[in-house]
Structures are given as C-alpha cells and as structure tokens.
Amino acid sequence: MSDVQIQQFRDQIQTAAHANTVLSIEGGGSKAWYGNPNTHEKLLTSSFHGILDYQPEELVITARAGTPLSTIEAALAEKNQMLAFEPPHFGGHATFGGAVSAGLAGPGRISGGNLRGYVLGTRLMDGQGHDLSFGGKVMKNVAGYDVSRLLPGSLGTFALILEASVKVLPKPAATASLRCSISEARALTVLNEWAGQPLPLSASCWIGTGDTNTDGELTIRLAGAIAAVHSATALMKTTLGASELDPATADVFWHNLREQQLDCFHDLGGDEVLYRLALPAICPAIQFTGFSSSAASHKRILEWHGQQRWWYGPGDAATQAKVKAKAIEHGGHASCFRVGSHGVDQRFTLLSDQAHSKALVAVQNQLRKAFDPSGVFATGRLP
Amino acid sequence: MMNTVAPPPDLLEIQALQAKLVAALKPILAEDGLLWEPEDTIPYECDGLAAYRRMPLAVALPENEAQVSCILQICHAMSIPVVPRGAGTGLSGGAMPISQGLVLSLAKLKKILDINPFTRTAVVQPGVRNLAISEAVAHLGLYYAPDPSSQIACTIGGNVNENSGGVHCLKYGLTLHNVLRVRGILMNGEIVEFGSLAPDAPGLDLLSIVMGSEGMLAVITEVTVKLVPKPKLAQVIMASFDDIEKGGNAVAAIIAAGIIPAGLEMMDKATTRAVEEFVHAGYDLDAVAILLCESDGTPEEVAEEIGRMTTVLEKAGASGIRVSENENERLRFWSGRKNAFPAAGRIAADYYCMDGTIPRRHIATLLLRIQEMEKKYSLRCLNVLHAGDGNMHPLILFNGADADEWHRAEEFGTDILEACVELGGTITGEHGVGIEKINSMCVQFGEHERELFWGVKRAFDPAQLMNPDKAIPTLNRCAEYGRMRISGGKLPHPELERF
Numbered sequence: 013m014s015d016v017q018i019q020q021f022r023d024q025i026q027t028a029a030h031a032n033t034v035l036s037i038e039g040g041g042s043k044a045w046y047g048n049p050n051t052h053e054k055l056l057t058s059s060f061h062g063i064l065d066y067q068p069e070e071l072v073i074t075a076r077a078g079t080p081l082s083t084i085e086a087a088l089a090e091k092n093q094m095l096a097f098e099p100p101h102f103g104g105h106a107t108f109g110g111a112v113s114a115g116l117a118g119p120g121r122i123s124g125g126n127l128r129g130y131v132l133g134t135r136l137m138d139g140q141g142h143d144l145s146f147g148g149k150v151m152k153n154v155a156g157y158d159v160s161r162l163l164p165g166s167l168g169t170f171a172l173i174l175e176a177s178v179k180v181l182p183k184p185a186a187t188a189s190l191r192c193s194i195s196e197a198r199a200l201t202v203l204n205e206w207a208g209q210p211l212p213l214s215a216s217c218w219i220g221t222g223d224t225n226t227d228g229e230l231t232i233r234l235a236g237a238i239a240a241v242h243s244a245t246a247l248m249k250t251t252l253g254a255s256e257l258d259p260a261t262a263d264v265f266w267h268n269l270r271e272q273q274l275d276c277f278h279d280l281g282g283d284e285v286l287y288r289l290a291l292p293a294i295c296p297a298i299q300f301t302g303f304s305s306s307a308a309s310h311k312r313i314l315e316w317h318g319q320q321r322w323w324y325g326p327g328d329a330a331t332q333a334k335v336k337a338k339a340i341e342h343g344g345h346a347s348c349f350r351v352g353s354h355g356v357d358q359r360f361t362l363l364s365d366q367a368h369s370k371a372l373v374a375v376q377n378q379l380r381k382a383f384d385p386s387g388v389f390a391t392g393r394l395p
Numbered sequence: 396m397m398n399t400v401a402p403p404p405d406l407l408e409i410q411a412l413q414a415k416l417v418a419a420l421k422p423i424l425a426e427d428g429l430l431w432e433p434e435d436t437i438p439y440e441c442d443g444l445a446a447y448r449r450m451p452l453a454v455a456l457p458e459n460e461a462q463v464s465c466i467l468q469i470c471h472a473m474s475i476p477v478v479p480r481g482a483g484t485g486l487s488g489g490a491m492p493i494s495q496g497l498v499l500s501l502a503k504l505k506k507i508l509d510i511n512p513f514t515r516t517a518v519v520q521p522g523v524r525n526l527a528i529s530e531a532v533a534h535l536g537l538y539y540a541p542d543p544s545s546q547i548a549c550t551i552g553g554n555v556n557e558n559s560g561g562v563h564c565l566k567y568g569l570t571l572h573n574v575l576r577v578r579g580i581l582m583n584g585e586i587v588e589f590g591s592l593a594p595d596a597p598g599l600d601l602l603s604i605v606m607g608s609e610g611m612l613a614v615i616t617e618v619t620v621k622l623v624p625k626p627k628l629a630q631v632i633m634a635s636f637d638d639i640e641k642g643g644n645a646v647a648a649i650i651a652a653g654i655i656p657a658g659l660e661m662m663d664k665a666t667t668r669a670v671e672e673f674v675h676a677g678y679d680l681d682a683v684a685i686l687l688c689e690s691d692g693t694p695e696e697v698a699e700e701i702g703r704m705t706t707v708l709e710k711a712g713a714s715g716i717r718v719s720e721n722e723n724e725r726l727r728f729w730s731g732r733k734n735a736f737p738a739a740g741r742i743a744a745d746y747y748c749m750d751g752t753i754p755r756r757h758i759a760t761l762l763l764r765i766q767e768m769e770k771k772y773s774l775r776c777l778n779v780l781h782a783g784d785g786n787m788h789p790l791i792l793f794n795g796a797d798a799d800e801w802h803r804a805e806e807f808g809t810d811i812l813e814a815c816v817e818l819g820g821t822i823t824g825e826h827g828v829g830i831e832k833i834n835s836m837c838v839q840f841g842e843h844e845r846e847l848f849w850g851v852k853r854a855f856d857p858a859q860l861m862n863p864d865k866a867i868p869t870l871n872r873c874a875e876y877g878r879m880r881i882s883g884g885k886l887p888h889p890e891l892e893r894f
C-alpha cells in the first residue's frame with residue numbers, strides 16, 4: 013500500500029517537473045493560511061499515514077507525514093511521553109508532516125527548545141522523485157550534512173516529507189501553574205532573572221495592553237521533579253504574590269494559548285494583521301506608537317519570557333514596515349503571522365533585508381536547486 | 396595504510412605554488428602568522444587522528460575576521476583549497492591538510508567578546524576552548540553545557556563543525572541545541588550570519604546545516620552560545636552488572652521509566668580493568684559492565700532522581716550499586732570513564748577510537764558482536780559508551796609499527812561501523828566522517844543522497860575549495876570501495892560502472 017502511494021507521489025512530482033508546474037504540499041490544511049498565499053495544484057499527504065516505529069525507551073517516534081498530530085500525541089501520552097516543543101495544531105486535521113514543515117512550537121519552546129532540535133531524521137522525496145533518507149533514529153549523528161533539519165519551517169518549498177523521526181521526552185514528574193498581576197517590564201525582568209537560575213521554569217505568558225503603566229496578567233508554568241516544582245511554587249507565591257491555578261484550568265489555558273484560542277486572540281478584521289515579533293532575551297517592553305488608538309487598545313500577548321510577542325494592528329504596508337523596523341531595532345524580526353481577508357502577499361521578512369544574510373540568498377537559491385531543479389515545490393510560500 | 400590518498404604531485408610544481416601563495420598572503424598577515432617551512436608546518440600535518448598525515452603548502456594564522464576573509468578571497472582567486480583548523484583535536488582526520496592547499500588555523504581568534512548574564516549568552520571567537528567558556532562564566536553560576544571529552548583543548552569553532560556532544564548531552568543537548576548564532580565566511584570571502592538571538596525566524600534555517608558540516612561550508616569567526624544555570628548538586632550512581640545484556644537493558648529501563656539522567660555511561664570489563672590500574676577509582680573488577688548514572692539539580696531533585704534510578708537498576712539486576720557520597724567520590728567514579736583513552740594508550744602501543752551510534756536496545760547485541768570480531772581480527776577492544784545516547788566508542792588496541800595490525804584494526808573498525816548501520820544506527824555520532832570514515836558513507840547513504848550532499852556543498856562553495864575531499868565520497872570512490880568489499884557475494888551498488 014505504502015509503495016503504491018509513494019509511486020503516486022513520484023508520478024505527481026515527475027509529471028509536474030516535466031510540465032514545469034508547481035505543487036503545493038498539504039497535510040490536513042490546518043495551516044494553509046500560514047505563509048504567502050498560493051493557488052497551485054495540491055499534493056495531498058493525509059492518506060499517507062501511520063506510526064511506523066515507536067519504542068518509548070528509544071525516545072523516538074517515526075511516522076508518516078500524513079499521520080494526524082493528535083494520533084502521535086495520543087500514542088505518546090499512553091507511554092507518559094510528549095513532544096516537548098508543543099506544536100500548535102491550529103485545527104483538528106493537523107498532520108505530523110505539516111507540523112514539521114511549519115516548524116512552529118508552543119509555550120514549551122522556551123524551556124524545551126524548538127522543533128528543529130528534535131528532528132532526528134527524515135525520508136524525503138525531492139523534486140525529481142528520488143526517495144531519500146537523511147539522519148536517522150539515533151540521538152547523535154554527524155554522518156553527512158544535517159539535511160533533515162533544513163525541513164522545519166520550509167513550508168513544503170524544499171521537498172516532500174514522507175516520514176520523520178522525532179525525539180520525544182518523558183512527561184515531567186510534576187507541573188504547576190501560577191498567576192499574578194504584574195507590569196510588562198517587571199514580568200520581563202523576573203522571568204529572565206529566574207531563567208538564569210536552576211528553577212523548573214517551563215513556560216510563561218503575559219497578557220496586557222500596550223500601555224506600559226498598567227499591569228497585565230502573568231501566567232507561569234513550572235515542570236520538573238516533584239521537589240523542584242514544590243519549592244519553586246513557594247518562591248513564586250512569596251515573590252510575586254502569585255496564586256496557583258487548578259490543574260484543569262491550567263491545562264485549558266496552555267492549550268488555548270498554543271492554539272491561539274484565548275479570548276485575547278480575536279478574529280481578524282479584513283485589514284488587520286496578527287504580528288509575530290521574535291526578540292532576543294534582553295528586549296524590554298517595547299514602546300510603539302505606530303498603531304491607531306483603536307488598535308492600541310488591543311491586547312498584547314508575550315510568550316517565551318518575552319522572546320515571542322503577538323501584536324494586533326493594521327496590515328497596511330506603512331504599519332508593517334514600522335513593526336518590522338521596531339523589531340529589528342531590538343535585534344529581532346517580525347512577520348505577518350495571520351492576516352485578514354484583504355491581506356498582503358509578502359508575509360515574511362526577506363533574507364535580503366537582513367544585514368548579514370544577503371550573501372546567503374544565492375546559497376539558498378542553489379540549495380533549492382539541489383533539491384528541486386525544476387521548481388516543483390517553488391510555491392513562494394516562503395520567500 | 397594510506398590507500399585513500401592520491402599520489403603526490405610533482406615537487407617543483409608544489410614549490411612554485413607554495414611560493415605564489417606565500418607571496419600573496421604575506422602582506423596581509425603578521426610576521427608569525429604565516430608558516431611554510433616544513434619544520435614549522437609539521438605540527439599541522441595531522442589532527443587527533445595521527446594515522447592520516449599530509450603536509451600543506453602553508454599554514455595561515457590570522458588574528459581577526461578581516462584577515463580570514465582576505466585569506467579566503469586570495470585562495471578563492473588562486474583556486475587553492477583551504478582546510479580550516481581549530482585545536483586539531485578532531486578524531487576523524489577532518490583537519491588533515493591537502494598537499495596543494497592551505498591550512499587556516501583559527502587558533503589566534505581566541506577572545507571571549509561578550510558575556511551577558513541577563514540573556515544567558517556569550518559571544519566568543521572560534522578559537523576559544525570549550526572549557527574556557529564555562530570557566531569564564533562560572534562566577535555567574537552559569538556554564539556552557541556540551542562537554543566533549545577533549546573540552547580542555549578543543550575549540551568552540553571545532554565543536555560547531557562537529558556538532559559535538561559529550562557526557563551530558565542526553566539531558567542538555569548537543570552543540571546544535573546550545574548555539575544561537577554563528578558568524579562565518581564563505582569561500583568567496585563574504586561574511587554571513589546564521590541563526591539569531593531572536594528565536595525561530597521564519598525561513599530556511601541554514602544554521603542547522605552549518606552545524607556538523609566539518610569545515611566544508613563556511614569558516615566560523617564568531618559563535619553566540621547559550622549558557623545554562625549550573626546545577627547546585629550532582630551525584631552519580633555506579634552500578635555493576637554480571638552480564639552485558641542486563642547492563643544494556645538497564646540503560647533502556649532507566650529511559651523507559653521517564654528519567655533523563657544528566658549522564659549515563661557504560662564501560663565493559665576490559666576497560667574497567669585497564670582504567671583501574673591507572674586511576675584507582677575502586678571499580679568492581681569482576682563486573683562485566685559498569686554503568687555510571689548521574690543526576691544533577693537541587694538537592695531535593697537529586698535525592699528524588701537517585702532514588703528512582705536506584706530502584707530501576709536494582710530491578711534490572713545490578714549486582715552492586717554505589718552512590719557517590721561527596722564531590723570527591725563523584726569525581727573518582729568518573730575518573731575512569733574520563734581516562735579510558737589514556738589508559739588504552741598505556742596498555743597498547745596504539746588505539747583506534749570508533750564512534751558509531753545505535754538504538755539503545757541494541758547495545759548488548761553490538762557489544763557481543765564486537766567480542767566475536769576481537770577473535771576474528773586477533774585484536775583487543777575496550778568499550779566505553781555514552782550509553783544514554785547509544786553512542787559507542789570502541790577502542791581497538793593495536794601496534795602501529797606492525798602494518799598488518801593496523802590493517803586489521805582498520806578492517807575491525809569498518810566492521811563495527813557496518814554493524815552500527817545494520818542495527819539502525821549511524822557511522823559517526825560526534826567525531827565526524829572526515830577522511831577516516833569516508834568509505835563508510837558509501838554504506839550508510841545511497842547514490843542520490845550523496846549527490847544531494849554534493850548539491851549542498853556546491854551551494855555554499857561552488858568552486859569546491861573549502862576542505863574538499865572530506866566527509867562526502869564521490870560516486871567513483873564508492874564504486875571503488877564497493878569493489879574492495881564485496882559482501883555475501885553481492886556487489887553493492889550494482890548500478891554503477893566499475894573502474
């Protein structure tokens with residue numbers, strides 16, 4: 013069965029290569045809105061599914077690209093393990109291959125690291141229909157270039173992911189979530205100070221407004237050994253006057269944050285954009301006057317101890333440029349993560365806009381050619 | 396012994412090329428920054444894998460990034476290959492010179508440029524030693540987590556190029572997981588940056604392809620590393636097993652119990668005996684295998700984890716369990732593991748260190764196979780393993796003065812690597828392919844994968860001048876290798892023309 017499907021993928025890719033057409037790879041379509049839009053013919057992976065190898069003591073799961081992400085997570089949960097980078101689903105049909113290809117991570121990213129760091133190996137089909145395997149199922153592997161780790165975040169513009177092997181971790185022995193009222197500036201200070209100490213800080217989220225004088229709501233998740241979580245809980249209660257959330261409420265909160273389903277993540281107006289700012293740890297609360305007063309009243313959401321920030325604002329080119337400039341001023345970058353119905357086509361910062369990356373444009377173009385000489389996957393979803 | 400090396404080109408031709416190169420580089424480097432007399436360049440003829448040697452045309456020792464860029468531009472224009480080199484501690488010949496090429500040593504770029512306790516990062520030049528980073532930030536209660544055995548000497552630039560791990564990488568990750576940004580120079584002299592202090596930029600992540608690229612894509616001039624809080628306490632359990640399989644299964648059982656130890660290492664009986672003579676750590680000399688399981692964190696965390704690990708080890712059939720009672724004892728328990736290499740050097744004239752990785756559940760299988768291979772090749776082998784990662788370091792003992800012994804040791808090593816691939820693993824976990832394992836790449840990868848590796852190489856270095864001839868074998872080379880090792884009557888890669 014799988015051989016038949018692989019041959020079908022190959023046929024579709026080789027046909028497209030001969031006809032000089034482009035294929036847009038899609039798993040469950042849950043993240044079809046992410047990246048620059050395109051209207052190319054689809055290559056669908058959802059029928060190519062199934063967990064191929066999962067042995068808890070190896071801390072690795074190998075599955076086909078079309079496997080529902082929820083199936084993977086359920087299999088891991090049964091053995092008390094998890095994907096530590098907490099990939100967002102953004103819809104019920106999210107697939108494993110789609111999660112790898114999008115390269116997105118949830119609240120646990122600040123402590124557990126990004127998705128890329130967990131990818132151990134992939135089986136790919138390149139733009140000529142070659143069936144290729146890179147990396148493997150073992151933790152340490154430096155045989156050949158680490159091609160597998162080029163795939164996370166490539167949004168299907170490199171190669172078709174057939175299978176992936178991803179490192180998993182045991183669930184922590186204990187978790188606790190606490191909440192308090194605090195200003196953006198103070199929240200950023202305490203989070204970064206604590207992150208430099210041996211504390212079991214697993215995730216954080218601050219929600220407030222752009223008005224830096226008013227307090228917002230900070231939620232912290234602790235995870236680790238029972239004793240460590242217990243003593244850190246006490247510390248945070250005394251230092252911040254934080255109160256502990258009951259486990260069910262906490263689970264719902266972190267899930268809804270990951271899925272952008274909290275009330276503060278509202279539906280976008282036609283001309284509106286949800287900006288994602290990625291910033292270095294040192295970045296303070298940002299004063300930004302580029303939004304109109306109505307947009308300024310929208311909530312700002314900070315995750316990853318302030319390294320990932322979500323702002324709602326107008327999507328016009330001038331505002332976009334101002335947001336990007338602000339992020340660059342602080343040593344980071346900004347993208348149009350979600351855009352309203354009248355959205356722009358160019359959602360990511362171009363490599364050529366980044367000071368020391370200009371020379372990499374040629375490298376990137378040649379890399380794409382090596383994987384995909386006829387441009388079968390050149391959807392332009394990613395610049 | 397050196398069947399992988401092309402015959403030396405004409406001497407006069409080399410001398411002319413050397414004169415041209417020296418004349419071009421002299422004006423841009425300090426007086427002591429360029430070496431070309433054989434007595435000066437001989438220390439650079441090999442790296443940590445001394446069996447593979449070659450003399451370069453010259454050795455350049457730049458002091459800053461601008462000089463590195465200039466050197467690369469000059470060599471690019473003259474079509475002279477460049478072999479970047481850190482401390483030269485690599486174990487796979489990745490820094491072995493090219494006869495008609497330049498060795499570019501980054502040893503003089505050894506400044507720590509910035510330490511930021513608030514962002515928990517340090518910006519360092521490539522020639523900074525791994526351990527020097529942790530030493531420089533110790534007063535802040537921070538350290539740099541990856542700790543390869545050679546950390547006292549190896550440099551961060553080399554670590555990035557090998558994606559080095561170490562004893563603690565099971566819990567704290569490899570170089571890849573602990574580096575945020577790398578600044579480097581392409582072969583054409585252009586300065587580029589990979590990664591960012593800001594997490595997860597949208598777009599292709601070229602940082603990951605530079606990690607472990609064995610000096611073949613870019614010369615690294617600056618690295619921003621992540622620092623992590625130093626644990627308050629560490630304790631280690633030393634568990635003995637009277638059976639290899641029980642020991643191997645205990646490793647899997649600890650992981651299956653949901654524990655990620657700070658370190659999980661294994662030594663076989665031959666190793667224990669060799670090191671005990673050397674370090675007097677009090678190892679159980681009757682044990683067939685010894686496991687070292689470390690826990691770190693707050694005192695409460697450590698007590699909790701040591702308790703859980705002890706239960707698992709007892710259930711797995713450990714014949715003896717000792718927990719370090721103080722820091723001195725902990726270091727003593729570790730001393731044998733850390734001194735396995737010098738101990739091997741003490742009991743044999745030479746040793747050949749392998750680096751395959753396999754799924755944890757096959758540890759015992761591979762160790763038993765190695766025992767068979769010892770008989771087949773009439774050579775002894777000590778086995779030390781990063782068991783938690785399934786990364787094996789068999790040390791094959793031989794006498795280098797005896798050509799036949801070296802040949803048998805090489806064959807022995809190749810057999811081990813092929814067994815690793817067969818068991819679902821890889822030929823190198825952390826030492827790199829270099830020149831040493833280049834033939835084994837033909838076993839691990841097919842023709843199209845290798846062609847894509849070349850595509851990656853050409854994307855960064857179209858002229859193929861940066862450390863060429865390493866790590867990625869050509870199609871012809873694999874055909875040649877296949878001809879030499881026909882296994883089970885079947886010719887590997889029957890699709891290829893034979894030469």
